[in-house]
Amino acid sequence: MKTPDLLRVPLLGRFFRWRYSRFALQVPLLLVALLALYDGFFGRQLAPKNFATVSVWLHYRGFLVLAIAVLGNLFCAACPMLLVRGPTRFAKRFLPEFKWPRALCNKYFVIALTLFYLFAYEYWDLWASPWLTAWLILGYFGVAFVVDTLFPEGTFCKYVCPLGNFNFTLSTVSPTQITARDPEVCLSCEGKYCVNGRVETPSGRKTLREAPNAEGVRYPGCETKLYVPQIKSNMDCTLCMNCVRACPYDNVAWKLRAPGTEPAWARYKIDVVWLGVLLFFAGFMNAFAMVPPYYQLAEHLAEVLGTRNEAVLLSTIYVLWTGLGLFLTLGVTTLADRVSGVRASPLKAVRFWGSGFFPLAFAMWAGHYAFHFLTGWASIIPVTQQALANLGLPVGEPDWTLAALVPENWLYPLQVAILYLGLLAASYVLFRRARERNHFLAGGIVFTYFFLLVALALWVLAQPMEMRGTLLLPQ
Amino acid sequence: MRRLFLLALVLLSGCRPKTGEPLEAKVRFVPEHPTVGKAEVCIEVDPRLELVRVEVVGDMTHAGMIPVEAEAHPAGPGLWRVEDFDFNMRGDWVLTITAYDKKGKKYVKEVRLTVP
Ligand code: SF4
Numbered sequence: 402m403k404t405p406d407l408l409r410v411p412l413l414g415r416f417f418r419w420r421y422s423r424f425a426l427q428v429p430l431l432l433v434a435l436l437a438l439y440d441g442f443f444g445r446q447l448a449p450k451n452f453a454t455v456s457v458w459l460h461y462r463g464f465l466v467l468a469i470a471v472l473g474n475l476f477c478a479a480c481p482m483l484l485v486r487g488p489t490r491f492a493k494r495f496l497p498e499f500k501w502p503r504a505l506c507n508k509y510f511v512i513a514l515t516l517f518y519l520f521a522y523e524y525w526d527l528w529a530s531p532w533l534t535a536w537l538i539l540g541y542f543g544v545a546f547v548v549d550t551l552f553p554e555g556t557f558c559k560y561v562c563p564l565g566n567f568n569f570t571l572s573t574v575s576p577t578q579i580t581a582r583d584p585e586v587c588l589s590c591e592g593k594y595c596v597n598g599r600v601e602t603p604s605g606r607k608t609l610r611e612a613p614n615a616e617g618v619r620y621p622g623c624e625t626k627l628y629v630p631q632i633k634s635n636m637d638c639t640l641c642m643n644c645v646r647a648c649p650y651d652n653v654a655w656k657l658r659a660p661g662t663e664p665a666w667a668r669y670k671i672d673v674v675w676l677g678v679l680l681f682f683a684g685f686m687n688a689f690a691m692v693p694p695y696y697q698l699a700e701h702l703a704e705v706l707g708t709r710n711e712a713v714l715l716s717t718i719y720v721l722w723t724g725l726g727l728f729l730t731l732g733v734t735t736l737a738d739r740v741s742g743v744r745a746s747p748l749k750a751v752r753f754w755g756s757g758f759f760p761l762a763f764a765m766w767a768g769h770y771a772f773h774f775l776t777g778w779a780s781i782i783p784v785t786q787q788a789l790a791n792l793g794l795p796v797g798e799p800d801w802t803l804a805a806l807v808p809e810n811w812l813y814p815l816q817v818a819i820l821y822l823g824l825l826a827a828s829y830v831l832f833r834r835a836r837e838r839n840h841f842l843a844g845g846i847v848f849t850y851f852f853l854l855v856a857l858a859l860w861v862l863a864q865p866m867e868m869r870g871t872l873l874l875p876q
Numbered sequence: 877m878r879r880l881f882l883l884a885l886v887l888l889s890g891c892r893p894k895t896g897e898p899l900e901a902k903v904r905f906v907p908e909h910p911t912v913g914k915a916e917v918c919i920e921v922d923p924r925l926e927l928v929r930v931e932v933v934g935d936m937t938h939a940g941m942i943p944v945e946a947e948a949h950p951a952g953p954g955l956w957r958v959e960d961f962d963f964n965m966r967g968d969w970v971l972t973i974t975a976y977d978k979k980g981k982k983y984v985k986e987v988r989l990t991v992p
């Protein structure tokens with residue numbers, strides 16, 4: 402079936418083919434980041450009244466899941482962190498470039514960084530501190546600069562950035578994907594420019610790979626090394642549109658596709674599947690850490706372990722929960738394999754069934770972020786006014802009562818709908834997998850597991866919120 | 877370049893709106909440790925300050941939460957009171973007490989508390 406190509410939409414197609422389209426998308430987010438840095442460091446240190454905390458923890462996260470649901474990984478496309486490219490190219494002239502270690506050419510390093518970030522988020526209450534949020538932004542720019550200077554471009558996005566990999570994983574459910582318009586054209590394409598880059602020199606067309614220093618008009622290829630005719634997934638695609646500009650045959654399409662279905666037919670490597678599984682359990686924990694039963698659990702654990710050390714308690718809860726999640730996933734998927742008569746290793750079982758977690762992970766984060774975004778979306782207006790006023794601009798008195806976008810009693814039904822949609826997409830993945838094995842009971846076993854997880858998530862989201870920085874109340 | 881940057885910072889911080897003098901006040905709650913729901917906020921200041929208006933704004937420490945705003949009423953010399961301040965959610969609260977004297981001078985005090 403022929404599906405619409407967004408690059409054929411007149412203005413959109415022209416915009417994305419324009420050399421500076423990415424820069425044009427990055428500039429607004431760079432301005433947001435600069436204002437967040439200023440207000441985070443010098444503004445009032447009160448999260449709901451500071452531009453850093455409101456823009457990062459409310460709007461950035463809210464718009465991010467919305468963009469992924471509606472279109473795709475637009476936030477990687479507009480990522481201002483990659484504006485460090487100018488300075489890194491300059492620094493590269495004086496510094497050696499290293500190869501990213503082979504052992505780290507997978508998602509395990511990102512998984513470790515994501516776990517550390519989630520721990521830091523709770524332990525240091527990043528969400529409550531404009532100052533730490535500003536440091537996080539600055540640190541992110543710094544790490545992007547160092548990694549992209551010392552290693553090939555694209556290394557940071559693909560192997561280091563927890564946020565980018567969060568976007569990659571969730572965008573597997575997006576309704577668009579980069580693909581080749583006509584695979585036949587690719588077969589006879591001499592340079593594979595979409596991945597190798599293109600340079601138009603006076604002596605003719607070359608790839609940037611064979612002639613990296615050639616003079617001429619340069620069109621960089623895919624930094625995350627995706628080869629357009631073979632793309633089956635949004636994983637690792639930053640929507641930078643380099644491939645669109647590098648292809649001399651106008652053979653790259655940005656096609657609409659059925660949302661939520663990619664995990665049913667894409668075959669991910671095991672590290673990618675673990676990332677999806679982890680993001681579901683981490684998303685669950687992120688929501689659970691805001692409700693009273695979490696604090697009761699912490700009190701109970703403090704008694705059992707005989708310590709009130711927050712780092713110990715937090716690590717224990719995280720390790721137990723994610724460990725339990727990974728262990729249960731191994732167990733349930735292996736059981737499904739055995740029931741369907743397959744005697745493969747447990748890791749192969751996770752690889753086969755585990756991609757069903759991708760839509761669930763999206764739904765978990767989207768449900769949680771939707772709550773915060775919809776309850777406080779308009780607060781961006783007074784915080785921006787205040788931050789600009791701090792800069793001496795005449796922007797009027799902020800109205801701090803601006804906040805909710807939808808009535809409060811709509812929020813839970815909306816979260817329920819998002820989670821059920823996630824479960825529906827996950828059951829489609831499981832159904833397809835079960836059909837491959839011709840064994841629907843096996844799919845049913847994994848579905849029951851998913852259903853129970855979603856029920857648990859709905860119970861968490863139904864709890865009253867408790868926004869507390871300290872894990873334990875003072876005795 | 878660095879000097880220019882520093883100069884710009886100094887100038888910009890000079891433009892920042894004034895936040896007010898620190899307010900010397902004792903703040904008590906009834907009940908002493910408020911839980912979710914209404915509580916009384918009592919603010920005791922030096923009567924010589926001659927305040928004419930006292931506002932209490934409660935913010936939670938998470939972005940996007942709507943503040944709770946209340947006007948305190950005089951309840952004796954140097955005593956101001958909000959009878960039914962609405963702690964509408966569990967968690968960490970920051971109360972910002974802003975007071976104005978006869979000459980329009982502004983005083984500010986911040987109180988942090990956890991509502992279990
Ligand atoms: S997408 Fe374009 S550049 Fe890439 S292989 Fe196909 S024809 Fe060549």
Ligand code: SF4
Nearest residue numbers: 623638639641642644
């Ligand atoms: S160049 Fe690579 S990352 Fe960029 S849009 Fe094309 S496939 Fe995606």
